[in-house]
Amino acid sequence: MGALCSAFLTSAANAQLNVFACEPEYAALAQEIAPEAKIYSATSAMQDPHLVQARPSLIAKMRQADLVVCAGADLEIGWLPMLQMKASNNKVRSTDNGLFYAAEHIDTLDKLEHVDRSMGDVHAKGNPHLHFDPRRMLQVANALSEKMAALDPEGAAGYQAKLTDFTDRWQQAIPKWEEQAAGLKGKKVIAYHSSFRYLFNWLGIEQVADLEPKPGIPPSSSHLAKLVNRSQEGDVMAILVTSYQDERGANWLGERTDLPVLILPMSVGGNSDSTDLFSLYDSVITMLTEVQ
Incomplete structure (x- = not known):
């Protein structure tokens, strides 16, 4: 048996x-x-x-x-x-x-x-x-x-x-989520790569510039200088990078523009709050709404 x-x-x-x-x-x-x-x-x-x-x-x-x-x-x-x-x-x-x-x-x-x-x-x-x-x-x-x-x-x-x-x-x-993020519609950001393209498309956020001069190419000094000029227009809410991307370019730009730099979790486990798909969305939307 x-x-x-x-x-x-x-x-x-x-x-x-x-x-x-x-x-x-x-x-x-x-x-x-x-x-x-x-x-x-x-x-x-x-x-x-x-x-x-x-x-x-x-x-x-x-x-x-x-x-x-x-x-x-x-x-x-x-x-x-x-x-x-x-x-x-x-x-x-x-x-x-x-x-x-x-x-x-x-x-x-x-x-x-x-x-x-x-x-x-x-x-x-x-x-x-x-x-x-x-x-x-x-x-x-x-x-x-x-x-x-x-x-x-x-x-x-x-x-x-x-x-x-x-x-x-x-x-x-x-x-x-959509109700929580309603105030983000029309907001403008500078981000690293096109990592959050679908998030922006869903919530109505506009990525007005990319920290990369071309996809996969790290930020150069000349490119970052152009982003300083773009930021001076006064309509950018924040600079966004993911949990695995190099923060140096974003921090350099943030220091010179007084814009907040957000490190958003790219996936489950990207920060302590993101333990599953639901909490991943919760965390990202909360982080964005706190700086709008």
């Missing part, structure tokens, strides 16, 4: 999905839909998701994965293919099987018909930092639940139930 119970428990454990998330926001989303799954995030909110080393530990985790969940839109193009090759896990090589790109399930912003090296670190498939649009994230959640159900049909009802619960709580949170 004991051996039978042991075998049953082992079988149940093996039935759990093993999820490899490229970024912590997708680990958090997977956790909402499949709380019993084994979920591993390849990066933290303190890491630039464009730049990841194909470490042996990541290779080992991908080798064990049933499902790989990534932002897509070529955000991980510099490191994911190498991991896939070294892991030799055919289950997660194709989106026909266990590979999932969030960007393929929404309409991305800023698609480009033509890209060349002179343009810097841009993405032809659109801006991949889509997790700061709650409406698009709900579309991703629905698609991810379907993917999980396809990979684990026996767990389909459970994934659907968790998706329904997440959807209810998420849809209740959206109008509260």
Whole structure:
């Protein structure tokens, strides 16, 4: 009897999905839909998701994965293919099987018909930092639940139930966030990269300048001097950087313009308040409204 119970428990454990998330926001989303799954995030909110080393530990985790969940839109193009090759896990090589790109399930912003090296670190498939649009994230959640159900049909009802619960709580949170952020509409900011493009689009914030002269190019002295001139127009609310970006250019500009510099969490774990997707949104909107 004991051996039978042991075998049953082992079988149940093996039935759990093993999820490899490229970024912590997708680990958090997977956790909402499949709380019993084994979920591993390849990066933290303190890491630039464009730049990841194909470490042996990541290779080992991908080798064990049933499902790989990534932002897509070529955000991980510099490191994911190498991991896939070294892991030799055919289950997660194709989106026909266990590979999932969030960007393929929404309409991305800023698609480009033509890209060349002179343009810097841009993405032809659109801006991949889509997790700061709650409406698009709900579309991703629905698609991810379907993917999980396809990979684990026996767990389909459970994934659907968790998706329904997440959807209810998420849809209740959206109008509260929008009401809290209503005063941000029309505000202007200087930010680093296009990291918060979806957040700004959702809340009606205008990014009037970028700390990068070109995407992926660190701020230069001449570029920062131009931003000082732009700031003197008096309509900029704040300078924004993410939790993993170099703050030196932002601090230099802030000191010369008396503008506040906000370090916003880019993802779950980006600050002590951001422990899941809901608190990530809470934290970012609260930080922004405190300086408007």
